[in-house]
Amino acid sequence: MNKHDPITLYHGRTSVCSAKVRVGLVEKGLEWNSELLDLKAGEQFDPAYLALNPNGVVPTLVDGDLVVLESSLILEYIDSLSDRNPLMPTDPKAIVATRHWLLKCLDIHAAINTLTYATIQRSSILATKKPDQIAAMIARIPNPKAAAKRRDIIDNGLESAHVDGDLHALFNTFTEMSAALGRGKWLAGERHSMADIALIAYIDRLDRLGFDALWSGRFPEISPWLEAYRQRQSYLDAIEAFSPADVTAKMRTQGSAHWPRLEQKWQAYLQNR
Ligand SMILES: N[C@@H](CCC(=O)N[C@@H](CS)C(=O)NCC(=O)O)C(=O)O
Incomplete structure (x- = not known):
């Protein structure tokens, strides 16, 4: 069951750290809104995006009023959103x-x-x-x-x-x-x-x-x-x-x-x- 649906991922098409979060989202079977940024065009430096991620990098995950930065932390967070296919081992x-x-x-x-x-x-x-x-x-x-x-x-x-x-x-x-x-x-x-x-x-x-x-x-x-x-x-x-x-x-x-x-x-x- 999703506790916090829908979440929004700001990401880049070929950005490696965005890809890693997308893999996690698919593995978890979570629904998510996609905000694809054109990094070559500099969309990561738009003031509205910088307000979310002051370093002007992707990915950024937004869940209500929560903003999660850093792809590894985002992975941990999305794992907590659903019991399906736990990604963190138990041992x-x-x-x-x-x-x-x-x-x-x-x-x-x-x-x-x-x-x-x-x-x-x-x-x-x-x-x-x-x-x-x-x-x-x-x-x-x-x-x-x-x-x-x-x-x-x-x-x-x-x-x-x-x-x-x-x-x-x-x-x-x-x-x-x-x-x-x-x-x-x-x-x-x-x-x-x-x-x-x-x-x-x-x-x-x-x-x-x-x-x-x-x-x-x-x-x-x-x-x-x-x-x-x-x-x-x-x-x-x-x-x-x-x-x-x-x-x-x-x-x-x-x-x-x-x-x-x-x-x-x-x-x-x-x-x-
Ligand atoms: N440690 C950060 C790295 C974020 C990062 O550097 N993202 C790159 C894409 S993989 C980016 O947005 N680059 C924008 C730019 O080069 O202007 C994470 O894993 O989330």
Whole structure:
């Protein structure tokens, strides 16, 4: 039974942290109103939206007078709205493992943001915008840390100092995923849970960018997990249905063009660790 119907999700079509919340909504079978923002057009910076989410990012969940920010917190909240298909495990060890993944998402999101912006987004921005338009775009980002990162990534691409730290975060993520998936079919054990929902959109994005070699040789447990997830209805409804074929194809072609440099950086990281 839904206690708080309807809820409204402000989200972006190909935004990874929006996708993760949509997967949760589908898994829970909840009804929700969709407010799709065009992030490229800067709709996340409209004053009415900033009043809900002062950082000008998606997703935002609104339930009556409650506004929930941060995709991992939103997942926990929507799980509480219905008894159907509980997403949080009940075993204390699985609960702590799941909460660990939810917290880790902050680092993982930063890494996926870096790799997406340092490659395909940067190429597209540099090809279509003049320097003053780029400066104006960055000036709209309300969070000064996020704005400084965007500037650095656009200026330096994969040479940005952010990349090394984020490769470290990804290495840790793959190591932990690999260990967890060696113990059970899903990240928190034999049962699919919020831990898997938290991670799926991020790993899916790296794969769509053509960066799957980051894990495929060294962490062989990850690709079967990704493929198993891709069979779930929630993946089809919440991620695939929001990924137009031309966008997916472009992402892979353009992302793959950056792989040789990213691979050099990855090998250097692996050798120096
Ligand atoms: N930690 C936040 C990250 C939110 C975030 O950065 N969202 C991105 C999309 S995945 C966004 O809205 N970007 C807007 C922009 O780049 O201007 C969460 O998980 O909710």
